[in-house]
Amino acid sequence: MRWYVLRVQSNKEMRVQRALKQRVEMENLHDIVGRIEVPVEQVKRVRGNKQSVHKRKLYPGYVFMEMESSEDGRAPEKAWFMIKETSGVGDFIGTEGIPTPMRDTDVAKMLLEAERPEEAPTIKVEFDKGDQIKIREGAFENFEGVVDSIDAERGIVKVIVSIFGRSTPLDIEYWQIEKI
Numbered sequence: 001m002r003w004y005v006l007r008v009q010s011n012k013e014m015r016v017q018r019a020l021k022q023r024v025e026m027e028n029l030h031d032i033v034g035r036i037e038v039p040v041e042q043v044k045r046v047r048g049n050k051q052s053v054h055k056r057k058l059y060p061g062y063v064f065m066e067m068e069s070s071e072d073g074r075a076p077e078k079a080w081f082m083i084k085e086t087s088g089v090g091d092f093i094g095t096e097g098i099p100t101p102m103r104d105t106d107v108a109k110m111l112l113e114a115e116r117p118e119e120a121p122t123i124k125v126e127f128d129k130g131d132q133i134k135i136r137e138g139a140f141e142n143f144e145g146v147v148d149s150i151d152a153e154r155g156i157v158k159v160i161v162s163i164f165g166r167s168t169p170l171d172i173e174y175w176q177i178e179k180i
Helices: 013-027 077-084 104-114
Strands: 002-008 033-037 040-047 050-057 062-067 089-092 132-135 144-151 156-163 166-173 177-179
Touching: 002 013, 013 033, 013 062, 013 077, 033 104, 132 156
Parallel strands: none
Antiparallel strands: 002 062, 002 089, 033 062, 040 050, 132 144, 132 177, 144 156, 156 166
16 A cells, blocks of 8 residues: 545545545445545644643645555546545545655654654744844833744743843743734
8 A cells, every 4th residue: 555645625534534434434444545634743832821732734735545556547436436525535645546655754754653652742833033023012012132042841932132221031832922
């Protein structure tokens, strides 16, 4: 079996994955269709003193399928109709109706991400040291400064701002600032 990429409606990846798995079970297509994956990562958000954990899709709009192909490279007819009749499914990535199999390196990377154990969620901080920022919220709203350091564990960014002509370091939560 080879891996293929299936385009699906955005924000319906998990629903399509569940539906495809159910249809494979019902129609007994285990010999043609293997695993169906939607790689996600856990992301922690900190707002105020509240933390929440969300699952974020690594490849929005795509579902990965392991499937046998027919001799001419097309999807087997039984699997093709099962897939096309599933709500939210677009088409395989490929040309002229022939799905293009994924490269082995891409498959290894995707499987590593999909099969990653439920690890401690990470905070996504879009800033780097030296970035120019503007404070959006809090006591120093509308001040501009430079990122000095980032504590990704706590979601705190140390920012250097000029207050009355003096450089002053401030510890600000990452969601309270934006890049200029």
